[in-house]
Amino acid sequence: MWYKKNIETSIQDLNVTPEKGLSDESVLKNRETYGQNKLEGKPKKSLLASFVSQLKDVLIYVLLGAAAITMIIGHYTDAIIILAVVLLNAAIGVFQEFKAEKAIEALQKMSAPKALVRRNGEVKEIDSIELVPGDIILLDAGRYIPADLRLIESSNLQIEESALTGESVPSEKDASITLDSEKTPIGDQVNMAFMSTLVTYGRGEGVVVATGMETEMGKIAKILDEDLDELTPLQKRLEELGKTLGIIAISVCVLIFAIAFFQKRDLFEMFLTAISLAVAAIPEGLAAIVAIVLALGVTRMSKINAIVKKLPAVETLGSVNIVCSDKTGTLTQNKMTVVKMYNGTLWENSNENPDPSFDDLMRTMVLCSDATYDNGEATGDPTEVALVVIAAENQMNRSDLVSKHPRVDEKPFDSDRKLMSTLNKEDQSYRVHVKGALDQLLKVATHKIQDGHRVEMTEKDKDAYMAVAESMSENALRVLGAAYKDVSTQIKPDDMESDLTLLGFVGMIDPPREEVKAAVDDAKSAGITPIMITGDHKTTAFAIAKALGIADSLNQCLTGHDLDHMTEKELIDQIHDYRIFARVSPEHKVRIVKAFKAHGHIVSMTGDGVNDAPSLKTADIGVAMGITGTDVSKGAADMILTDDNFTTIIHAIEEGRNIYNNIKKSVIFLLSCNLGEVIAIVTSILFFWPIPLLPTQILWINLITDSLPAIALGIDKGDHDVMRKKPRDPKESFFAEGAWLKALMGGALIGGLTLFAFYYSIHSAGYAMTDKNLPEALLTHSRTMAFVVLAVSQLFYSLSMRHFEKSIFQVGLFSNPLLIGSIALGILLQVGVISIPFLADAFKVSPLALQDWGRVLLIALIPMALSEIVKGFRRALKNI
Incomplete structure (x- = not known):
């Protein structure tokens, strides 16, 4: 009960001198004794649990059931392939989940609260996780308390302790008081400060008396566990899309099965085909791919000094068209x-x-x-x-x-x-x-x-x-x-x-940052309006704004005094006339943000102080300063700038746009591939042709084309030209700008050419597609042709998906090594499947002659080539 001890006794018990703090040796010794200053969250999911969770899907259950049936009737090879595909797909899912979790953990560490501590006679800022009992902590307004403290000095110190007491009114603290009562409630312990509470006023010093799970907050740590699995709006939309596609796919499969019944086809083979087609048609990997692309994307953003705390912010960044920035330190060098x-x-x-x-x-x-x-x-x-x-x-x-x-x-x-x-x-x-x-x-x-x-x-x-x-x-x-x-x-x-x-x-x-002028120009060309908001004098603000190209007339400057004399309607009506807001208070910032949002703008707002929290929350993207920002502003923000630099905001917006575009590319690619498989199967059934692909072949293609190439597209390098376009409308459909047409065209080409390869092989042998007694060897050869064309055309088509307008040579044929590697691996695996005897027998394929390889590769290149030609025509029309 540290609140019962006076300052001198507390310091003596912890063996520390307030003027110097702990020595490095004492810190190491105490850390060995007490461990790290962190709360234990929910236990991590084991690899086995993650693996099992990947199997919790209706389609997977159906596949496992199909494998069991094939096993019972003696089709052991098919059963093994189905099980192998299911297990491999689950393993890939576990890997994706692991990568996403690691990326998010890294972000959490980077955005963790800092503490101002005195050690070895020096004041330094460290991660709060590094604190140990005996550390001397310096407190000021806007900082979260990093551990439980016995206060040793206080000056007008007030701490908001609602996280523990439920009382929203800040508690006044007095370090000099020593309490006698055996059971003094937390809210009445005026000489103590507790982890996760907030300094709202004044300053003080305290000595750490408890860390981690030994703190008052640690005792209720289970209540503080956060659910980090919440989906972003984009993921939710794609999940809904997946469900819709699933309903359509299952309906088509039921229809296929019904038609096959009346056509008197092999019902068991058609049952497996329908299931395999459903698995192929439903892009069940969408959610996992989007999660890993978002997580890896924000990890990449952290390397350019922008820590994105909330994944939905990545989507919003691409739509930002108003950037409200403080002047000092953000637009300027912060070297007064x-x-x-x-x-x-x-x-x-x-x-x-x-x-x-x-x-x-x-x-x-x-x-x-x-x-x-x-x-x-x-x-x-x-x-x-x-x-x-x-x-x-x-x-x-x-x-x-x-x-x-x-x-x-x-x-x-x-x-x-x-x-x-x-x-x-x-x-x-x-x-x-x-x-x-x-x-x-x-x-x-x-x-x-x-x-x-x-x-x-x-x-x-x-x-x-x-x-x-x-x-x-x-x-x-x-x-x-x-x-x-x-x-x-x-x-x-x-x-x-x-x-x-x-x-x-x-x-x-405080001179302007040299790089900001170029960033302002980039913002303008990207359809983004930079706005300066500062507490500085009007003329000072204008001088900096003019030098940076934010404003060119003093008439574009509005002061806080002027704001106070404007009604909300007047401010909304006139808001576009101004580029500088000078001598403003944090309350004015909220009004400014709301005025811009009233016109439908997507607004980013920077802040660093305690009172900036409301405007950061009001903005669509709240941006806190990592160097000068208080813990409160960092807590309220969606993004933290570790370098407090305006240029980083513009780079983050560019990165956000590229991440969104990469996700879009991955999704359109997956839909094109899946649609191609559906078109090939459905068309063959409707025309009473033999099935061009067996169930195991469909599952195999779905596995090698849906995972690595899609992820490689999702982490494609950024395109700076994305900043020459206007911000994306957040209400815009995911399939806007001809994306649906791109998916349909790609799917139709891939599916049509797969059927063509199948048809060509049978027809060139002198048989008709509707012949009932096609030789088994010919059917195997024809299916091999279709099998290779379908897989390789999808792999080649991924190259064309890297940009919806630029050619593969403009973006750089080898500028995405992971995608090139994915394509090479996919082709290598495909060659292995048809060339290695036991695999060829398992998948019911046969080796191809050299001229056949020439034909299938030529056919497989057509979707990519046609896509490139269409893009070329579009560029030419645009230039005209």
């Missing part, structure tokens, strides 16, 4: 540098240091900051780092200042107030240091410093300050003011920001 200071006199950063009149300004900026800068290494917010660095360059070391003037209280920064205040100890009194937006400071400042004296500030003085600030902003400088007041006794945070004396302000620059 103070280049000007003003306190009535203007100093510009040159080789000369500022005169002593700026010392108080720099001192307040440093003491009212949480950034650190030692030996050239900086931590903290880039704006605060810039302030600490300029002071250090003028012999004002932050560590020395903090040691001499310790902070005793504070009022943390708030995005509504746009101010931060601290109360620091002077020799015999206290001083309040305030920094923040100049316009906000001027509202609460009553005095200024003039010639070293504190004098009353007039409205004329305020106008003069604002005029200088405006000129700085016009040069893309970020302006930050500083003020102070002296008090004789310690005061409450709510009393800090009044009757202030303005010390002056600084102008900082």
Whole structure:
């Protein structure tokens, strides 16, 4: 019961010094004792369980039943082939499931919460899974608590503990309190912080007292288990498509069986044919292939610094046409540098240091900051780092200042107030240091410093300050003011920001990222409108936006003040007139997103703060900053940028479009192949011809063409030209832009040419297709021809499916090695089946002569060749 122990006892029991934290040796020792800081989820499905789950399908049950029947009547070879196909198909399914799970696990690790920990006297950010009891954790607003802590320091600290207590109102924490009660409820343990709860205000420090399953959250870990098997909208649509195709396929098979009955065919053979055709016609591998393509796709996206947390976001990315981005760090380099200071006199950063009149300004900026800068290494917010660095360059070391003037209280920064205040100890009194937006400071400042004296500030003085600030902003400088007041006794945070004396302000620059200009151009050519949303001054924002090509007129800028005076209807009606939203609050962001969505736009929104969570959730794609973002923003987002770079958003959209297109290619390819098999069988029955393919042959072809080539198409390399097209309409049918025609044409060609090969073989031997007494050897040879044409034509056709418009030479014949390998393997297996005697006997095929191989390969190339010719005509018409 750590809440009953005081701070000193807690620290002693855990053998740690708060100022230094644990040593590396202590961390290793504690990890051996307590293990990793993670909750145990649901037990993983074993390989056997995964294998069995692959067999839980009605069609598989029917196939197994068919295998049993063939075994009973003595058709052992057929039974073995059917069982082999079922088992091999299940093994491929297990492999696909394994790959998808591994990819998702990797993503979960990358998006896991971080913790700010002090070890070996240094503050560093690590994965929360690495924490051990005794670690000293630093807390600030927006961070999730990574383990159970005994608080050792708190300043206006408030933690939202609804995950444990159900109470939505944040709990106020006080590290100095020691509780006596034996059974103090969690909600009343004011000196404790618990895993998975959220810091909403203030800051503090705590020592880890419990990790993993020993935490309060660990005790209810089973409740926290998440179901990660939820299907994406695309997978749901494809599952419905599969069911529809299944109903159609089974209906066709019943019809085939009925016709065969009246035609007095071998009913058992037709029964097996109907079952095999149903298995071939229903693309049962769709869901697995889509899952693995999505999972591998988002893993690939993580390598370009975009962690997609939710698979449906991949689909949505392809439809994004409005990208709302913050300025600082996303469009700019996030490397702030103070280049000007003003306190009535203007100093510009040159080789000369500022005169002593700026010392108080720099001192307040440093003491009212949480950034650190030692030996050239900086931590903290880039704006605060810039302030600490300029002071250090003028012999004002932050560590020395903090040691001499310790902070005793504070009022943390708030995005509504746009101010931060601290109360620091002077020799015999206290001083309040305030920094923040100049316009906000001027509202609460009553005095200024003039010639070293504190004098009353007039409205004329305020106008003069604002005029200088405006000129700085016009040069893309970020302006930050500083003020102070002296008090004789310690005061409450709510009393800090009044009757202030303005010390002056600084102008900082954060130059645009060099690569963003090209990304903005790419976005525009892709039909995407980039929007800048920032808390910075209007003129500063416009200067950056103009340099990046986001806006070209100051009239395209709307301020938060203007927004407050607009009705929702006015904002919706005028939203397309603006490209920059400056001086906005997080609440304004929600209004902006809703206004764009009211026009049917698909909106992406970036955010990093606690208050950005509503706008991230409101947007179709919420994008959190991985470096500067709080845990709250990361939790609310669909995607996390590990480099906080706007360019990554555009690359992620491009990747999302390519992933969707790859899935589309795989699905159309599978449907074309399956349709070809159905057409070949159904046509032969309707015309009273012999069946061109035996059940085992159908199952074999379905196995080698439905798996590897489809997956290879699904992970095809990206096409940058996808960014020259408009975003996809999310309501658009999966078979839009002639995709249905592509599937029908491909299926008809594959099925028709399979029948042609069968017909040619019989006809060239001098027999008619309707002859009742065809020689068995001729029938076997003809089926071998059809068997090879069907399999190889599907494999070749996959090459043409790589792009619906470009030729195979434009995309690069060998640029997808996995697909080339799949085709080569498929052909090799096909050759093996008809050339190796025991396999040829099993599949009832015969070796082909050299001229027959020439004929089947020539016929098999026709679907691909015709598809390429059609694409060529389409390109020519498009150019005309």
